[in-house]
Structures are given as structure tokens and as C-alpha cells.
Amino acid sequence: MGYVAKNDILDLFIAQLTKQYLIFAPKRFKNGGIYSDTDCIRYGEVTSIDQIVFDEKSEYSFKETVLPVIQTLFFFTEGSTKEADITQKEIIVFLRSCDLHGMKRLDDMYLHNGPADYYYQQIRSKVKFVLIGCEHSFENCFCVSMGTNRCENYEMSIDKSGENYRINCKNKDWKKQLSDLNLAEEPVAPSYVTENLIQVSIPGNLExxxxxxxxxxxxxxxxxxxxxxxxxxxxxxCFSMQDMYYSDNGKVGERRRVWASxxxxxxxxxxxxxxxxxxxxxxxxxxxxxxxxxxxxxxxxxxxxxxxxxxxxxxxxxxxxxxxxxxxxxxxxxxx
Known part of the structure; x- marks a missing residue:
């Protein structure tokens, strides 16, 4: 069984979660677009359900929540190093099915392609996922062709339906918190698209x-x-490694991992x-x-x-x- 909730009740649930988690989701950044007077939808920390954008595709993926654009790995002096602090809070990420499949790709590359990447692993071990259902395909999506339009590996799913939110929860702790809010129960399954305007065909004889x-x-x-x-x-x-030296002392600085292309x-x-x-x-x-x-x-x-x-x-x-x-x-x- 699932739950149906309105904004105010769901905000009570999110308020409970923020005591333990940092919550990241697609969020509108006013005038943050690449052109003048345009907005940008990308991942940012949220504290209420109204801050989450459900009806548009985020321009940037969830990736920067688990793999920061610039990540300080450690600080160094002439004779010592100190590992950079990593957030002690756990993390919740709201994302769509294609991105959740993308998470599997990141895990395979950073955790299973030889020895696990220590810095990625420290963040990844703290992350839980909330699946955002897709009622319709967005422009340029071709997830159906790639087989990523559906996913089951989530802690909770959420669909916006008018003024209500339909929730399917697999996490036992979260399910108890939702039950305590006296929400209406009914069968709920996340929405997913079955066709896109864009289709791709990868040749079977590709070499x-x-x-x-x-x-x-x-x-x-x-x-x-x-x-x-x-x-x-x-x-x-892909990333590059950069040693940043402090101007006051050229022998002291920090090593950073920075996205590359x-x-x-x-x-x-x-x-x-x-x-x-x-x-x-x-x-x-x-x-x-x-x-x-x-x-x-x-x-x-x-x-x-x-x-x-x-x-x-x-x-x-x-x-x-x-x-x-x-x-x-x-x-x-x-x-x-």
C-alpha cells in the first residue's frame, strides 16, 4: 500500500527527515540560467516539497550531489597532510528513473572497476534515493530506447498528481513516520513513460x-x-587533480578533484x-x-x-x- 498526502502534511514529513538527512532535489534557481533573465533547474538542498520541481527536467543531473564539481581531498603542509572533512549527515536525493540508472553506472566505475574509490565511497555510503515518477516524456528524452524508463531500486517514490502527492515507500523507518501522520492509504506505483518522441537504434552488428x-x-x-x-x-x-597552493605560504595548500571533459x-x-x-x-x-x-x-x-x-x-x-x-x-x- 502507498500513501496520498498534500503539501502541508508532506512538509511535516520532510521536516522530520531534515533532522537526519540533507535533502537534494531538482530546484529552480531564479535568474540562474545561462542567458539573461532565465532560470535554471539544477540540484540543490531543499527543506520543503514546494521547492522541488516535478513538472520540468533538470538541466543538470543529480551527479554533483555524490560527485562534487570541485572536491577537496586533503590539505597539506610541508610535513603533514589532513583528510578533508566529509559531511556526517546522510543524504537523500530525489531523482528520475534514468538518473537512478545513471547511479548504477557511477557505482560500477567508482566502486567495482578495481579498488573502490575511497572519496566517492565515503559519500555514496550515506545516500538514499527517492524516485520521481514520470507521467510524460520530456523533450529529447530517449530513456525507453535505452531501457532506463523504469526502476525498482529506490527507498521511496513520489508522484505529483494535482494538489496531491502519491507515495510508495519501501523504507521501514520512513513508512512508520508516514503512518504516524495518518495519511490516506491506497495502492500506489510510480509513473513511468512507455514511449518517447525520440527513439534510437543501436545496430546489432556494431563494431x-x-x-x-x-x-x-x-x-x-x-x-x-x-x-x-x-x-x-x-x-x-572524468576528473583532473589540482594542487592549490595558498598565496600566504607556497608550501601549504590542498589537493582537489575537479570535473574534466x-x-x-x-x-x-x-x-x-x-x-x-x-x-x-x-x-x-x-x-x-x-x-x-x-x-x-x-x-x-x-x-x-x-x-x-x-x-x-x-x-x-x-x-x-x-x-x-x-x-x-x-x-x-x-x-x-
């Missing part, structure tokens, strides 16, 4: 030989290597002055095949979750879903 196709050449001029697609993607995980200049620079994938088309080829070819070869499922944010954010209107759909043409070309 790495498609890298030799000329389909990548157009991106040499179209792509401006800004890296936005990487930063909004819930499954891009395979699409920008300098990413493939190596010792001795070498640099790989200098052309933007080569970078696009690497990104696309990583998302829908080589990651699956290793893990058994695609890295891309079909959220469509890369299409939403690109200033040059490059469509990642179109890139995927061109792979069939590319395979025909290299198979001749």
Missing part, C-alpha cells in the same frame, strides 16, 4: 571499425569543444608534449562509442541512460541521439 567512418568528420566544424555535454551527463565521470582541449595531453584526439570529430567519436559500445562490452549494458540533457544543453544543436542513429550508416560504410 569498433565504425571509428573509421566519415560520419565523424562533420563534428570537426560543428562542435566547439565546450564540454557542456559532459558536465550535464549523469554518467560522465573528454571534449575540451588539453584532456588528452601527455608528458613530452603529445596530445591525442586533437580534432573535435575524433572526440565525438570517442564519446559516442564509449557510451554505446565499449562500456557495454565490459559491463553488459550501455553507459548512456537516454536522459537527453546533452541534446538540451548543446549550443551548436548537436544531437547525441542522432549520433547514435548514424552508427548504422557508419557500419554500412566501413563494411563495403
Amino acid at each position: 569498433f571499425t565504425v571509428a573509421q567512418s566519415k560520419i565523424w568528420d562533420e563534428y570537426d566544424s560543428r562542435c566547439i569543444n565546450c564540454g557542456r555535454c559532459n558536465f550535464v551527463c549523469p554518467t560522465c565521470t 573528454c571534449m575540451v582541449d588539453g584532456f588528452t595531453d601527455v608528458a613530452g608534449g603529445g596530445s591525442y584526439r586533437k580534432k573535435n570529430g575524433q572526440r565525438m567519436r570517442f564519446k559516442v562509442l564509449h557510451k554505446v559500445y565499449d562500456y557495454k562490452k565490459r559491463n553488459g549494458y550501455h553507459m548512456c541512460v537516454g536522459c537527453g540533457r546533452c541534446d538540451d544543453i548543446c549550443p551548436e544543436y548537436i544531437s547525441f541521439s542522432n549520433c547514435i542513429n548514424k552508427l548504422s550508416e557508419g557500419m554500412k560504410e566501413v563494411s563495403k
